[in-house]
Amino acid sequence: MKIETIPQEGYEKLVKCQDPESGLRAVIAVHDTTLGPALGGLRMWPYGSWDDAIFDVLRLSKGMTYKSAVADTGLGGGKSVIIGNSKTDKSEALFRAMGRFVDSLGGKYITAEDVGTSVEDMVNVRKETKYVTGLPLELGSSGDPSPWTALGTFLGIKACLGEVFGSESFEGRTVAIQGCGHVGAFLAEHLAKAGAKLILADIAPERARAVAAASGGTVRDASSILDVECDVLAPCALGAVVNDETLPNFRTKIIAGAANNVLLREDHGLRLKEAGILYAPDYVINAGGIINVSIEVEGAYDEARSRTKVENIYDALKRIFEISKAEDIPTNGAANRLAKERLSQPARS
Secondary structure (H helix, E strand, O other): OEEEEOOOOOOOEEEEEEEOOOOEEEEEEEEEOOOOOEEOOEEEEOOOOHHHHHHHHHHHHHHHHHHHHHHOOOOEEEEEEEEOOOOOOOOHHHHHHHHHHHHOOOOOEEEOEOOOOOHHHHHHHHOOOOOEOOOOHHHOOOOOOHHHHHHHHHHHHHHHHHHHHOOOOOOOOEEEEEOOOHHHHHHHHHHHHHOOEEEEEOOOHHHHHHHHHHHOOEEOOOOOHHHOEOOEEEEOOOOOOEOOOOHHHOEOOEEOOOOOOOEOOOHHHHHHHHOOOEEOOHHHHOOHHHHHHHHHHHOOOOHHHHHHHHHHHHHHHHHHHHHHHHHOOOHHHHHHHHHHHHHOOOOOO
């Protein structure tokens, strides 16, 4: 196994790993540990190059720093990615090698499930390192964090409805979900129970059809979901869906979903504001999963405590909306300000 440190301004650590025996090609980025060890999920994706993987992991790890700061988890921000196809390239040897890679950082980075990885994959990572969370309940851990991410996103959308429409009721409201993986499916369940009309899309159409059958939603092609007319657009797949090409085509009043790095650039938040679209900053609304595993990191897992902290996402967004209006700044700018204020404070003991 070859591990190489890559200098990166503004980040505490950036390392890449190649392990020919298992086929592992991976990158770990630790952005900031001011508030505690860096915790962030392990993503598996068929990146076209090392540069693509590094670009993604840097953006994601910085987002985790801000996410943990605003959510007051007592943790820092980090992320890891494996270059590979999650449908064809997985093996026990691959994830055990990833576990050794994580362990090489000595606890500076703690990993968890993310896009393309599962609780079962984390079990194999755990065979080589203790620095992993989100393991099965039977192992004394908190299990799949996806339901918690979905719950926080649902509560965040509720806050957005109240802000835009003056009512938090989902009755008669249309929500378009881009991405019907674990989080998207759980979010659809919450929304359907609350009375929302759902429009669903996924790059794997069978997933969208399955969620539609369970929720009573309708299916759209993944290539057109961002253009659909709706009250809420909920990106729950990969990031950068708000960009120069998509901005003129949005037909929604709210963008609020579980995806990370929804804005390609920070200035796109201002452009959404100018277009009259309320944006729920991604690292605030999708913090449910990291909040849940942070409870696990504290010690004995307490589900009731986790639920209480996840419910605070609603209040955090309300505060961000207030700052945005009072100071006439985009919501992402308001969220960044909160995060930086928290990072400037002493870490909790």
